[in-house]
Amino acid sequence: MPPARRGMMGAMTETRPPFPPFTHETALQKVQAAEDAWNTCDPEHVSLAYTPDSQWRNRSEHIVGRAEIVAFLTRKWQRELDYSLRKSLWDFHDNRIAVRFQYECHDDTGQWYRSYGNELWEFTPSGLMARREASINDVPITESERRHVGPRPASEHGQDFPLW
Template sequence: MEQRHPLPPFNIETAKQKVQLAEDAWNTKDPVKVSLAYTIDSEWRNRSSFVNGREEIVKLLTAKWEKEHQYKLKKELWAFTDNRIAVRFEYEYCNDQGEWFRAYGNENWEFDENGLMQTRYASINDVPIAATERRIF
């Protein structure tokens, strides 16, 4: 059986560990690697997109990172309970025109008993920034 440690129920240490593992995976910008942390039928809301399952996750992330260059993400644990974690995050990227943005957001995660994320709801807002205002390297 496929498992992703740490497993729920979470405590402060394991919740922080889960958040750091997610941050590390997303910063690889490898859609397949990222998708393996989610259940086969994982349900997502990412901005105004709704996707289901690893195949759609890979497709969404591939398109995302084709447009968001020099992407760098930082996540922070906000709250947790038995099998749920809430995070705040920010990331920076530049587009094809060389314009820089910082995206701010919140995610609500729900995990199955094997530590795979079965639900991810993300609210994200982008703010234009100057290249000199970057703070995530």
């Protein structure tokens, strides 16, 4: 459950620290938190990092709101089996973060893929992501070519990964 804080008028407001404007350290924390959450493959859990009306462009899809995010991620992880993701901070400024990522998974036929991508993120003052734009390319690989297996160990947090 995300932390909450009292807003004006005493109402509880969803928050997701760290909050913008980001520093290098807090941007790294935000990227690692996203990687950790996505590696759970739990659509409901992941959706809580986004505003209720968050807008996404993911490949050719336009997704709006948490319900659509949950539906999208549910479909994604039903077809992308043994999903394992790595994210790397590319840049940040004020309330925006750019990341590059790679993930590996296989389909129900056993074909493995490595997907390469870039994301642009925009956050609200409460630390929730209001906008996510993702461009992704998939490359078939063999199981022996895998390099991302399971969640990243804490000892590797913040480490970059090869371009190819």
